[in-house]
Amino acid sequence: MRLNSIVAYLASGCLLASLCGCATSPGTRAQSGSDSMTGESVAEAAGTMAVVKQITPDLIAKEHSTREFATESAIGNLVGVPGPYDIGSGDVLSIIVWGHPDLTNVSLAGDAALNDGIEGRASASPSGFVVDHEGAIQFPYIGRLPLAGLNEEAARQLLTRHLQKYIKNPSITLRVQAYRSKRVYVDGEVKSPGLQSITDIPMTLMEALNRAGGLLPTADQSRIRLSRGGASYRINLPQMVERGVNPANILLAAGDVVKVVSRDDSKVFISGEVISPRALAMRDGRLTLNEALGESGGINPASGDASRVYVIRKVGTELVIYTLDAKLPGAFAVAQDFELNAKDTVYVAATPLTNWHRTISQVFPGALSSAVSAAGTRP
Structure with missing residues (x-):
C-alpha cells in the first residue's frame, strides 16, 4: 500500500x-x-x-452561594462566648483555709512548673488537691467532694458550705494550681506543634496559634482545619478578616485538633x-x-x-x-x-x-514529514 x-x-x-x-x-x-x-x-x-x-454565570453564582453557606455555617458552629474555667479530672487545686494551716495543702512555688511542661514532669508529685478520674477530691473532715464541672467560685462556695459544719465562718481561697484536664492539639505549619493546655485564659484559635509560636512562612492561612467530635471545619483567616469577623472569636474546646496546612498542599x-x-x-x-x-x-x-x-x-x-x-x-x-x-x-x-498529527507520528515516525516533502517535490 x-x-x-x-x-x-x-x-x-x-x-x-x-x-x-x-x-x-x-x-x-x-x-x-x-x-x-x-x-x-x-x-x-x-x-x-x-x-x-x-461553566456558566449561573453555575458560578450557585457555587459561590454554596461556599458562602459552608463558611457561615462553620463560623457559626465555632464562634462562642468565653466563660469561666470549669474544673476537670487531673487538675490540681490550691485550697487555703485561712486560720487553719493544717487544712492547707499547697506549694505556691511549684505553680509555674506544674503549668509549663507538665507532660515532661509526670514523675513529679504535685502539691495540692488533685481531682481524680471521677472528678472529686479528698478533703479533711469532708471526705470525698465532687468538683468536676464547677468553676472556681462555685467550687469554693460548695466547699465552704460543707466545711462550715465543722468550722465557724470559714474563709477559703480556692484556685486551679495546675491545668491538666483540658487540652487542644496544634499541628502543621506552626513553630512549635504540640499539646496546649486550656487555662483560665480563653482558648481561642488565635491564642492556640500564638502559644504554638505562630504560623510559619510556609503556612496557608486560608486552609486551617479544625477537627471536633468527628466533624472537620475549614477556617480561612484572610476571608474572615475581609468580612469583618474577628478570628479571636473562634473558641476552641477540649480535644480539638487544629492543623495548619502547607502552601505546598x-x-x-x-x-x-x-x-x-x-x-x-x-x-x-x-x-x-x-x-x-x-x-x-x-x-x-x-x-x-x-x-x-x-x-x-x-x-x-x-x-x-x-x-x-x-x-x-x-x-x-x-x-x-x-x-x-x-x-x-x-x-x-x-x-x-x-491529535491526528501526533498519532501518525507515533505510528510511522517521520512518515508524515516524508509524505509532505515528497508531495512538495512532485513536478
Whole structure:
C-alpha cells in the first residue's frame, strides 16, 4: 500500500473514531442522562462515573452561594462566648483555709512548673488537691467532694458550705494550681506543634496559634482545619478578616485538633495544550481559572483547542469535570469568576488536527514529514 493511502486510511478510520471518543472530555465518554437545563451530564472517565458541568454565570453564582453557606455555617458552629474555667479530672487545686494551716495543702512555688511542661514532669508529685478520674477530691473532715464541672467560685462556695459544719465562718481561697484536664492539639505549619493546655485564659484559635509560636512562612492561612467530635471545619483567616469577623472569636474546646496546612498542599495543576504546564500555588486560598491559564502562558495557539478547556475536581468520592468553551464571547470574563480549589487539574485539549498529527507520528515516525516533502517535490 502506498504511503499516501496509509495516511488517508488512518485519518479517515480508527484515528477519527478515537478522537470522537474524547469529544466530551479527556479520557471520558458521554452517557445518557444529560440535563440541558442545568448544563450537566454524566460521563465515564477511566471506569469512574463523573458529572460534567458547563461553566456558566449561573453555575458560578450557585457555587459561590454554596461556599458562602459552608463558611457561615462553620463560623457559626465555632464562634462562642468565653466563660469561666470549669474544673476537670487531673487538675490540681490550691485550697487555703485561712486560720487553719493544717487544712492547707499547697506549694505556691511549684505553680509555674506544674503549668509549663507538665507532660515532661509526670514523675513529679504535685502539691495540692488533685481531682481524680471521677472528678472529686479528698478533703479533711469532708471526705470525698465532687468538683468536676464547677468553676472556681462555685467550687469554693460548695466547699465552704460543707466545711462550715465543722468550722465557724470559714474563709477559703480556692484556685486551679495546675491545668491538666483540658487540652487542644496544634499541628502543621506552626513553630512549635504540640499539646496546649486550656487555662483560665480563653482558648481561642488565635491564642492556640500564638502559644504554638505562630504560623510559619510556609503556612496557608486560608486552609486551617479544625477537627471536633468527628466533624472537620475549614477556617480561612484572610476571608474572615475581609468580612469583618474577628478570628479571636473562634473558641476552641477540649480535644480539638487544629492543623495548619502547607502552601505546598494548596496547588492547582495546569496541563495539556498551554504554553507552560506547571503547578501553581494558590494565593490565600484563591485562584481563578483565568489567572491559572494566564500564569501558564495561555492556551497554545498552535495546538490547543480553546473550545475544550476542562477543570477536573474530586468532590468527596465524586469526580466532577467542568467544561468551558473559551472561543465564546465573554468566556474569559466567566473564567475570571470561576474559583479553583486546591488539587484541581486544569486541562486544555489538543485540536483534532494536532491529535491526528501526533498519532501518525507515533505510528510511522517521520512518515508524515516524508509524505509532505515528497508531495512538495512532485513536478
